[in-house]
Amino acid sequence: MTRLLFVCLGNICRSPSGENVMRHLIEREGLMDQFQLDSAGTSGWHIGNPPDSRMTLAANNRGIEMLGRARQVKPEDFEKFDWIFAMDQSNYEDLEQVRDECKNPTAELVLFCDFCEEHEETEVPDPYYGGAEGFETVLDLLEDGCSSFLRQWKEGVLT
Numbered sequence: 001m002t003r004l005l006f007v008c009l010g011n012i013c014r015s016p017s018g019e020n021v022m023r024h025l026i027e028r029e030g031l032m033d034q035f036q037l038d039s040a041g042t043s044g045w046h047i048g049n050p051p052d053s054r055m056t057l058a059a060n061n062r063g064i065e066m067l068g069r070a071r072q073v074k075p076e077d078f079e080k081f082d083w084i085f086a087m088d089q090s091n092y093e094d095l096e097q098v099r100d101e102c103k104n105p106t107a108e109l110v111l112f113c114d115f116c117e118e119h120e121e122t123e124v125p126d127p128y129y130g131g132a133e134g135f136e137t138v139l140d141l142l143e144d145g146c147s148s149f150l151r152q153w154k155e156g157v158l159t
Ligand code: 4NP
Pocket: 008, 009, 010, 011, 012, 013, 014, 015, 045, 126, 127, 128
């Protein structure tokens, strides 16, 4: 079982999209019995809320269903997941602090864009205060990084 956690600031735009893009790809390959997927926010601002309606519309237009409710990341997540994907550098730094509160952190913390192969960006930009194109950029980056992660997983090059 491979356990993946996607993390952004609010857990209503980027990280739920990461989780649901990845689920879409994994289900298409019939591999869902080998994965656990979740997402969380570094903030608690939107706890219990569904994904942002603009993000959901953009994802649905690509055939991706958006499931889940926002929650805040917690120290135990570093024991419960194998990979934790930070959407941007600020999320990464906040997650390092959360990891410090975990007794036995085993998760691999990475910047999501480290897995992107077709994009030069190093962060998934926060789309919350911008226009519609920002949500498309988020999905472009997520589809790139998630498909390359999954390909590497299938090749057995990820531990
Ligand atoms: P996310 O986007 O981190 O991708 O979920 C945001 C959602 C909400 C806020 C900021 C970013 N906010 O300021 O409420």
